Amino acid sequence: MSLPKIELHLHLEGAAPPAFIRGLAREKSIDISGIFAEDGSYAYRDFRHFLKVYEAATSVLTGPEDYRRLTLAVLEESAASGVVYSETFLSPDFCGGRDLGAWREHLHAIEEAAAEAERTMGITLRAIVTPIRHFGPDKAKETALCAAETAGRFVTGFGLAGDETVGKPKDFAWSFDMAREAGLRLTCHAGEWGGPDSIRDALRDLRVERIGHGVRAIEDLALVDELAERGIVLECCPGSNIALGIYPGWRRHPIGELFRREVKVTVSTDDPPFFHTTMAREYDRLAEAFDWDEGVFRTIARTALDAAFCDPDTRARIAKLLEPDHA
Template identity: 75%
Template sequence: MVRQPGAEAAVEHERRRSGPVHGRPRKRPDLDRHRPHARACAGRGLRRGRPEHRTGWVRRCRRFGGGASGCRGARARKEFSVTALPKVELHLHLEGGAPPAFIRGLAAEKHVDISGIFDAQGAYKYRDFWDFLKVYEAATSVLTTPEDYRRLTLAVLEESAASGVIYSETFLSPDFCGGRDVGAWREYLAAIRDAADEAEAKDGIVLRGVVTCIRHFGPEKARETAVCAAETAGDWLVGFGIAGDERAGALKDFVWSFDCAREAGLRLTAHAGEWGGPESVRDALDDLGVERIGHGVRAIEDLALVDRLAEDGIVLEVCPGSNIALGVYPNWRAHPIDRLRERGVKVTVSTDDPPFFHTTMSHEYDQLADAFDWDEGVFADLARVSALAAFCDADTRATILKKLEQT
């Protein structure tokens, strides 16, 4: 697993330089030193890497005299159900949410052999971020019709609703839906919307779409993607962004695409600050004029940039489980989301590509509660920040906020 050079060292430098915040030391004991005990306390049937791994294990440790005293380095947290908390997710790739079993089944229906992208247990397998991109595109290759995307959308939203998500924005790419042909894209989009309406009627979850161009596909294809987005912008398709390999090309090469989307009334986000470092966050703000940043966590390596994010109210779509699975950070306590939040940055929590990273929204919440002692109040604040940062229309936002206030 590849880790971005210098990322961990820079995080440690920032921690030492900044010292305590609000009287609390930044350095916290690392539960990873106690994995043998954690595994012993985890109960039967839990495998490392699955979303339920270590879920609520601090509570289980009490059976063995646990809590802060019985499990050195672990701190007892107030017990509450993270699944029951209403959640708003702003960073979810539709294809990236495809359950492995769904993709395997679809491949079997079409007699396509993509067995190499799965491990012995049937989960997605990859070596590092760049191998992940190849596996992602291989999985996506079996999604070839609007009906495939209708079924995919239902499967993804069922998983999200089960985790307590009441509103989600999903990234869609005409690159995968009709080859950037506007007519074909309309057919795919209609199928996705039909599935979203069905899921909303069944489970109450609301979905909106954000088109993304793919950075490593180049600026010319991004222009075609932007035209598709502009032609279908409206009350359901509400945003435009860029995803893919941050090292491929300069963001300034995509200005035309973002200007096109902006003129169509779409709101803007960009993947940055994951592998490209803090400079990529600054480029997204300066060159593309976005109001949200996908990931953005490596801004922590530049405190002046952190201050700018806080002062300008830029919202970060943070995906901690994704960052840890890909090796950007070694564990949950090393993740900078808590420090960014303490410094006034508006952070939200999302899953990115949940089955690829063995996570769910409930799993993200549970791990954050254990790592940083976050309680219901913190998560309620996160959900409200997410709702206010959503790209949806005012009436939809008001409905989401009302649901949040009722819990």
């Protein structure tokens, strides 16, 4: 579908095209051949193995220049799918080992690439800094410091990613408080592998305004009603959920019912090459599964833009790109 799209849930390393990672590994004489299938795509067995493959792929990204090239490669793919505004998760764990000086260097390279992509591809990028949940709350505090020290026009949000079954959201409350005090807006992965209670915990203990995934709210209709009433935005990633086996197919994915119940849902790809998806494919499969027309997708894009962690001027500029009569 050729409509302009807004993506709120994209992991930068997880969006790395496999050919890009293979090429970088060859340049550095690093053997990561075991993470690829015969057709050249990423190969993994289940979610925990996916995390291991993800971290192996990320291991070839060893400096700011690698991240500059990665950012351009990812944004080129996104722009080709019609994405005009994207938010990406960045982890100082991968970008300099949570050292503030190294993080600044990586961030500068990513931001330079984003500016180049905006000039040449017409896509705008903003960053959400995320600790890795299964690395623990102490490392998250170091990540929060990196986020707070670089908050501004480009780094606009703070979240929590990684293995949702490890620890509780309240373990990370200190980090979220620091990010909030720095003016960053907040989201958190929940309701993907954890059930409805994981969403409640994130809302109560971290006071986030968006939930990454959040689709398992459908298992508790009182929570669904609460999400709708409070205007909590869900960063839904249907193709990801289906590829990882959370739902058996597109028609069985709860995004359709959540939308019908007036929850603010958005559409994203999460880690697109891992899940053999793109934003264009997500739109096409959702249209096929739920008979959604152009009007529904325009509503979803507008919902995403309203929820975007960007400044008012950027929001107003992107809003013009979503207008039906935009050339």
